[in-house]
Amino acid sequence: MNLKLIGGAAAMALASMTAFAGEGAVAEEYKWLTFAVFGAIIAVTMYITWWAAKRVHSTTEFYAAGRSVTGIQNGWAIAGDYLSAASFLGIAGLISLYGYDGFMYSVGWLVAYITVLLVIAEPCRNIGKYTLGDVLAFRNDPKKAKTIAAVSTITVSIFYLTAQMVGGGILVKTLIGIDYEVSVIAVGILMLAYVVFGGMVATTWVQIVKAALLVTASILLVVFTWAPYGFSLPAFLTAVVGDADVQKQVAKLLGDAATNMTPEELGQRFLEPGLFLKSPIDQISLGMALVFGTAGMPHILMRFFTVPTAQEARKSVIWAMAIIGGFYVLTLFLGMGAAMNVGAANITAVDKGGNMAGPLLAQYLGGGADSMLGNFFLAFVAAVAFATIVAVVAGLVLASASAMAHDLYVGVVKGDHATPQEQVTAARIASVIVGIIAIVIGIMAKGQNVAHLVAMAFAVAASSNLPAVFLTLYWRRCNTNGVVWGMLVGATTAIALVMVSPNMTYPQAVIKDAKAVLEGTPAKDAVEAKASEGFICELFTVCQKAEPAKPAIAAKPGAMEKLAKLNEKMASLTDPAELEKAKSDAAKLEKDIKKAEGDLKKFEGQTTSMVGLEKPFFLLKNPGLISIPLGFLVVVLLSLFTRDRRSEEMWDELYVRQNTGIHAEGVVAH
Amino acid sequence: MTQTKPNWAAIDTDPRFQALHAKKTRFLWGLMIFSVIYYFLLPVGAAYYQDLFKMKVWGPVNVGILFALSEFVVAWSVAGIYAKRANREFDAMAAEIVRNAHNIK
Structure with missing residues (x-):
């Protein structure tokens, strides 16, 4: 029966996608190619699910793959879990789009694993069972x-999951033109099939397959991009510059500051910091959220319960770091290669945030938009991106389902008295x-601004889960x-600060920008630099x-005016090449106008953000700088001023066990 | 598995466990603090030492790119150093305690 259900889910997902394919980056005549690749990848994951479903009977098998995943396998699965579409x-x-700053941004995502390796992975494996709740309940009131x-687990997972779902829906729509709703439902059905039938076994193997595909695709693209320069870093970067x-x-990014720069200087500037990340305090805040948040991510934590011993947990982090770090080094070449071969203008024309750089580079390397190979490459990368979203969402759903079934239902409601059969049913x-x-x-x-959700997920994990786990493990x-209070305060502070941060949509700013596009901006006088009135003001x-000094800016015409002039000019143009260029310029202007008008209409009459603010109250995009120390502080203060006998009595046992692995949950024999 | 409960408090005060605890604590804190400082040097350097970061050293390759690449090498090295020490020393010390767990009273 399972086999039929699994096959049915796959067929439904694929059929709904084929039926609703509209316009996208892939040309119409090559759509079949895309669906063939999608179908192949879905078929492989469904075979895995069918194979896994026969092996998942007990709770330990459902939540922790019987603790029989090896360190290397788990390392690949962690990489699969972590290398999300984002x-x-x-x-x-x-x-x-921004050169150096983009590369700098990637570093924190790897460094985060040092915290996981040094303080979280092995102790959690030694004392935990399936969830974050098990670790915290060891010596605290269960x-x-x-x-x-x-x-906390469900909150973090839902934030992260929503960002993935929305990002994935938009991505699939951009690539192959499938309706947003259809692709969200397709992702949902597939992910449910993996999790419900195959539990952690299927989720693990889907993640391994996806990570392997992702790494293979990236290596191939980098080889093609870098080979013409003899695999020399200076030669490659010289070409970029x-x-x-x-x-x-x-x-374009520098604006008026670029007027006195030579082309060489402009090119070199791409390899220097400051084109994207302008606030060092914000970056440090984000860095803190990454470095402490990754270790508090419930779906990452859960992966360490799938290996047989603490030694294998250690090995899995080492492998994960090798794969994730290697992947980010490759993205340097992918990103720079796309900047050079595809061009920022073409990338942003498809997606403003630059998310299509990788797929478009693949298309270029295969021979371009009109070639079979180019479209095959694009289809392959698109399918890998799709698999990525499904795999990451599956991991998140499993983490929140385990929190709901194992912690809340079995642990709290049933007081840990549930039959094995009841537990597995509850999990499903x-x-x-x-x-x-x-x-x-x-x-x-759909259509919502979800950029803040990823920041929020990491910030909550870093300000709530990490202080609680860390201090439970290491502080007598x-x-x-x-x-309890540390987690509550840490999480609410993180969420509240994001709600009043620049991540949210502020209608007045959107309206102002839209008007500037349509009507242009008047000339502005130079503004002198303003000194800060103290750290809190930042x-x-x-x-x-x-605020830095700003030079005087000349008036800029709006898109309306530009379009009128262009139309006038077009009438007198005779040279076909010039006419073609003018036409494409006009099309771009019309697109800008349409978007600006759409924004004006959407936000007409609105003056405040979701929480009633006209402009951000908190100036950083990431709240980590404030909420992480606060989370730690509250745990420490409350622990110092209150007593709890169980927490004290269990300390010796916890500390000995987390360091030695005595009585750690063992492998389940089949 | 039938298990009698080891005397946790006794193990905790056992000199062998205390030695493991002391070694691990010192080593882990050292590595952790070093890693965090080294990581945050990157955004700080990119913001406040731009002239240094912009210095070209190898064709168009500047200090900033080399420093960012060094972050990867350092992260891998930290992981390697930890794994080597843990595999060689901490695991053996823990195994010794586990073997004697029921005799420590």
Whole structure:
């Protein structure tokens, strides 16, 4: 019966996608190619699910793959879990548009694993069972600890999951033109099939396959991109610096400051910091959220319960770091290669955030938009991106389903008295519930700004989960009150700060930008630099923050005016090449106008953001700088000022066990 | 598996466990603090030492790119150093304690 259901899910997903394919980056005559590649990848994952379903009977098999995953396998699965669409497509995109800053941005995602390796992986493996809640409940009040851990796990997972669903829906629509809703539902059905039938076994292997595909695709693309320069770094970068498209992009980013620069200087500027990340405080805040948040991500934590011993947990982080780090080094070449071969203008024409840099580079390397091979490459990368989203979402759904079924239902409601059969059924039902929630939220969030959700997920994990786990594991005085209140305060602070941060949409700013596009901007006088009135002013809009001097700016005409002039000019043009260029310029202007008018209409009459602010109150995009220390502080203070006998009595056992692995949960024999 | 409960408090105060604890704590804190400082040097350098970061050293390759690449090498090295030490020393010390767990009273 399972086989039929699994096959049915796959067929449904693929059929719905084929039926609804509209316009996208892939040309009409090559659509079949895309669906062939998609179909092949879906078939492989479904075979895995069918194979895994026969092996998943007990709770340990469902949540932890029987603890029989090897270190190397788990390392690949962690990489598969972590290299989400945001890091796979997003970072290559940032590098293609902003050069050095994009590459710098990728570093924190790897360094984060040092925390995972040194302080989290092995102790958690030694004392934990399936979830974050199990680790916290070891010495804290089990019911309270499991409740707060489950709430935090579900919160973090839902934020991250929504960002993935929305990002994935947009991505698939851009690539092959499938309707947003259809692709969200297709992702949902596939992911549910993996999780419900195959549990952790299927999820692990889907992630391994996806990571292998992703790495293979990237290596191939880098080989093709780099080979013409004899695999020499200076030769490759010399070509990047000398490329006209790159120089044009830098000139565009620098604006008036670029007027006195030579083309060589402009090109070189692409390899220097400051084109994208302008606030060092914000970067440090983001860095903190990454470095401490990754270790608190419930779906990453859960992966360490799938290996047999702490030694294998260690090995899996080492492998994950090798794969993830190697992948980010490759993105340097992918991003730079796309900047040079595809060009920033063409990349942003398809997707403003640059997410299509990788796929478009693949198309170029295969021979371009009109070639069979080019479209095959594009289809392959698109399919890998799709697999990425499904695999990451599956991991997140499994993490929140385990929090719901194992922590809340079995742990809190049933007081740990449930038969093995009840537990597995609860896990499957919880997966379906979370899966349906994910699909519904994904569809409801269509067209919403979700950029803040990833920041929020990492910030909550770093400010709530990490302080609680870290202090539970390493600090004798830590107790239940500290953990419960620390997690509550850490998470709410992180969420509240993001709600009033520049990540949210502020209608007045959107309207102003749209008007500037349509009507142009008047000339502005030079503004003198303003000194900061103190560090707090750099964080909140309560006083004057430091602002650099701005030179005088000449008036700029709006798109309306430009279009009118262009139309006038077009009438007198005779040279076909010039006429063609004027036509494409006019098309671009019309697109800008349409977007600006759309924005004006969408935000007409609105003056405040979701929480009623006209402009951001908190100035950083990431709240980590404030919420992480606060999370730690509250755990420490509450633990110091309250007593909890169980937390004290269990300390010796916890500390000995986390260091030695005595009585650690063992492998389940088949 | 039938298990009698080891005397956790006794193991905790056992000199062998204390030695493991002391070694691990010192080593892990050292590595962790070094890694965090080295990582945050990157955004700080990119923001406040731009002239240094822009210095060309190998064709168009500048200090900034080499420093960013060194972050990867350092992260891998930290992981390697930890794994080597843990495999060689900490695991053996822990195994010794596990073997004697039931005799420590």
